[in-house]
Amino acid sequence: MKFKGLLLKFLIWRVKHVSTTNFVIITSGIIGIIAGLAAVTLKESVHVLQNFLTRDFQQEFGNYLYLSYPLIGIVLTLLLSKYILKEKLGHGITDILYSISKKSSIVKRTKTFSRMLTSTLTVGFGGSVGLEAPIVVTGSAIGSNIGRLVHLNYKQRTLLIGCGSAGAISAIFNSPIAGVIFSIEVILAEVTISSFIPLLIASVCGALVSLTLLGDDVLFSFNLTDEFIASDTPFYIFLGIFTGLVALYFTRVVGKVEGMIKNVKGDLNRAILGGVSLGFLIFLLPPLYGEGYDTITKLLEGNAQDILNNSLFFDDIESFFLIVLFAAGIILVKPVATALTIGSGGSGGIFAPSLFLGGVTGFLFAYLINKTGITAPISLSNFTLVGMSGVMSGVLHAPLTAIFLIAEITSGYTLFVPLMIVSAISYSTISYFEKFSIYTKPLVEKGDLIYHDKDRQVLSLIDLKKVIETDLLTIDPDATLGELVDLVRFSKRNIFPVVNQERELMGIVTLDDIREIMFDEESRKNIIVNTLMHSPPTFVTGKENMRSVMMKFEKTGAWNLPVLEEGKYEGFVSKSRIFNAYRKKLIRQQIE
Template structure:
């Protein structure tokens, strides 16, 4: 009670002394700091666990603990999520998108900390997923719950969710511009100019929090020494197309693997088989362990031989072609490993795996070309980074986020031209065959959909039960025309549902159907309603969403359609009623934006 009184007094003070815009700016800074702090805690926890588990491993021996670690991590994460937090891991960013679209941007409070713990265990013990998605969930949950605490509306809660996502990504990568664009391109989709400032503040505060707590300890530590050459552009064109194809493979393999795991009804068997299979993949291909960013740093720094040293099979060979086979197998296996980690009960996301696969692909592309020895040599670091951008663009359908994120983590804009080029080519190649991002496809696999436009978003807010009209007079199919005439005299509508004793809709009658005979006294007493009725052009059900309702109106060309619930007639819906409800929602949304 005392807590509620304190919040109430604060809100009253705020209304008197702070405008809504100023209040949002202050909240965005606070959320940026909290999201940055959560990102630092998660990143340091994962690195500490990994160092503790693997620092005594010898490169000259097979390290069999690689087989066991993922199973332990996935099991611990699932049990904590299932029985302690009541928040099992899985897809992070898709769930945030669905919450914004369908749940008025209200995220459960437990998500402000649950994913930090379960993701630390999953990734720290070798789960082949990334920390970015859990941090986006955590930051978004912080934004949503802060907004709910101070009684903000859904529109402002959504903006604070974007602030939390921007603060988390900025803290992880040290890329404030890329983080803002990611929040706009992936999380918020639509944003006004005034909403852009809070995202900037949150992103900057998240990055500053990370800098203050851990300094310049970024995910990628390297300096580009080679310059961009226009003569490399034909190779970047080819790389962009290859990135698009691999993006398709990545998305489809993740979804196929997840569907395969869903066939296991027993969660214990799912964790056992999934964890064991993942462990064996990590044992033979140690770069698959965890996020994999350390492997990319090794490649970018020009020490590719180091990634073979921990493999019990490939370390015995010293052949550039076998090394290429090793890299290609990692590209093939990483999406499977990521899907197994998530599908078995682990917590994480595919953000980092897509960057990892892109980096390996870019390095392998340039390395293979240089081994052939024709034309000019290609810079390995450049192609590694640019391909990371290409995969992120193709898998997540976020080309701008990919461009600015990689540009910032390289410490400059030396690669801006090839980043833009490869991102565009990869996106075009992928979207030609697959219109939706992996996040959207994962939601569709769960039977969930997102609104692709503001019109559809507003329609989704209209409850079908609120627009049903029940002022139409039903008539029995065995009634005579004279009884219908009596209803016409008192009805304000020109359509009459024909309903039997069991409340089943048998058909409809309109004034046009009886206009020519309604004044014929002989027919009034002899013609039955069942002889005049006809089927409606479409039937609506109370379980349908409003987009489906509008599709039926469009297809049928009707202005009024009957509604059925559990097989019984309940009323009609008219286009004009829907348009009126839509207009009211639009007015309320605009008033909410002004406030």
């Protein structure tokens, strides 16, 4: 109570002395700092756990603990999320987009820390996913809940969610520009010029926290050693097409494997199956363990042979065919490993897997070209980095984020031209087959996320259950016309649902159906309602989205349709009531 009193006094003072615009800017800086601290904490926690678990591994041998670590991590994550946090995991950024679209940008308070705890266990024990999505969820939840605490409206809360994600990405990669662009491309559907300032402030604050606490020890970084050569452009064009196809493969396989493992009944059974399968894959291909940035660093430094360390295929002598087969195996299996981790109950994201897959793809592409001798040797490190941008651009449908992220983590813009070429071509390639990203596709298919259509966006904000009309008087199918006429006297509506004792809708009777006989005494005594009723043109369910409901109105030409829930009558929904709710939502958005 004391805290609420102090908060109320602060909010009153704020309204009197600080404009909303300036207050949002100040708040965005605070959110950026907190998100930066969260990112640093998560990164350090995971790496400490990974180093502890793998410190005694010998690179000359396959390490059998790989078979058990992922299972332990996924089961612990499941127990923590299900019984303590009581939270369902999955693709975290998809959940944030759903909260923005359908929950007025309100994110559960527990998500300010839950994804940090669960992803530490999952990734620390070798789950083949990344930390970026969990920390974006954390930053977004921080932004949403601070916005609620200080009584900001929907649009301002949404902006603060973007600030939280910008600060998180900026801190974990030390890439403030990429943090801002990620928020704009992936999190925020609409951005105005005034929104840039809070996003910039939050991103800069996140980066400063990271630089202060970690220095150069960020999640992943590399200093360029080779220059961009213009004559390599044709190879970059082919790499763009190749990474686009790899991104498509990743997206399709992740969706397919997740769907398959989620069909397994029982959370614990699913976790055991996923953990055992993942452990086996990591035992065969150790680079699948965790995020995989160590593997990318080895490839960038020219130590390709080192990717065979800790595996059954370790060899002191560089073997071209073994490295090619090993890298190709990683590309083919990585999406399966990622899907097993997330689908079986683990916590993590596909941001890092897309970067990892892109790095291996770019390396293998350049490695094969160099071994063929068809041209002068091309830079393995440059193609590895640009490949990271290509696959990430395709999987996330965020080419600008991919371009600026790689540019920033390499501390320069030497590769800006090839980054632009590969990212653009990769994005165009996958867009031909997949219109939406792996984050947005499930939401778009359910009608929970709509882009570039203001009418449908506003319509999607209407909750069907809130516009159901329950004031229509019902009549039993065995009642007489006389009993129905008695209802007409008290009803303000001209539709009468015919409902039996089990609350099942048998049909409807309208005033027009009985107008000519309702005053005939003989008819009132002898005619039964079930002989007068007729079926409605269609019905809707309480779980349908508004797009589906409006399509039914359009097809039937009706103005009123019954609402059924599991076969039981709930009420009616009218087109006029929906239009009225639409008008109110539109006015409210314009005011905000």
